[in-house]
Amino acid sequence: MSTNEIATRDDQTAVATTNQAHAAPEPTAGSAALMAWAQEADLAYQMAQKLANTSFVPATLRGKPGDITAAILAGSELGLKPMATLKSIDVIQGTPALRAHAMRAVVQKQGHQIELVESTPERCVLRGRRKGADNWQTVEWTTARASQLGLLGKAEWKKQPQTMLVARATGELCRLIASDALHGMPYVAEELEGTVHAEVVPAKEPLSVAALTNPPTPSGVQRTFATDAEYSVELGGTDQPDAGSWESDAADNSTEWPETTQPGSAA
Numbered sequence: 001m002s003t004n005e006i007a008t009r010d011d012q013t014a015v016a017t018t019n020q021a022h023a024a025p026e027p028t029a030g031s032a033a034l035m036a037w038a039q040e041a042d043l044a045y046q047m048a049q050k051l052a053n054t055s056f057v058p059a060t061l062r063g064k065p066g067d068i069t070a071a072i073l074a075g076s077e078l079g080l081k082p083m084a085t086l087k088s089i090d091v092i093q094g095t096p097a098l099r100a101h102a103m104r105a106v107v108q109k110q111g112h113q114i115e116l117v118e119s120t121p122e123r124c125v126l127r128g129r130r131k132g133a134d135n136w137q138t139v140e141w142t143t144a145r146a147s148q149l150g151l152l153g154k155a156e157w158k159k160q161p162q163t164m165l166v167a168r169a170t171g172e173l174c175r176l177i178a179s180d181a182l183h184g185m186p187y188v189a190e191e192l193e194g195t196v197h198a199e200v201v202p203a204k205e206p207l208s209v210a211a212l213t214n215p216p217t218p219s220g221v222q223r224t225f226a227t228d229a230e231y232s233v234e235l236g237g238t239d240q241p242d243a244g245s246w247e248s249d250a251a252d253n254s255t256e257w258p259e260t261t262q263p264g265s266a267a
Helices: 003-022 029-051 065-077 082-086 100-109 143-148 155-159 161-181 228-234 250-255
Strands: 089-092 095-098 113-119 123-129 137-142
Touching (some): 029 065, 065 089, 065 095, 095 100, 100 113, 100 161, 113 161, 137 143, 137 161
Antiparallel strands (some): 089 095, 113 123, 123 137
């Protein structure tokens, strides 16, 4: 073998070694899943842009393709198709939440059981059990319990107390028997009226010590009260509807809630 042939072979070997050293590492399972999710997000955003201003999008999401995209992706993790997601998720005070009928559907799809025992305008009893379990968990919501939380003065509780009792019972029961099926959306939209993650929304911190005694209320900005009782006192004891908490179509809430039927059947 000539000297030139040996030199050429050594150069080729060196180039191959250098290319291997700079080759991109094999993608891990985690990075591959992330790339697949990113592609799904891009497709969801394209879909959201086309749907953003249609009547199929609830009022709290309309005209917001970014929020619609997030809702579609969140719904996908729950096993919901895009159009079903848009009729199943509301954004209440910046927090996305499932409607009660959708939460039951998600839980039942996982094989868990939910049965309506009793439903009246004064009382709702739901029971449920995990897939494969023997013991049933029972949840009861009454107007007396709702009154203790200051809920009965709110607009939707006045209009349809039976529906609201079922919604509250749904959220509590689903968390008991199948919190793992909810993937970060453990509260129904009806529970988040005035609360976030079942905690009373705190008032904003004042900007100065002087504001502690008489914090100003800017024009056009609604004050936040720690409890409904404080809100009532501030208004002189009058009942006022909680405006803005029910921005999702009121008609949807009334037509999509056949709560007198048996929710233990397939959603």
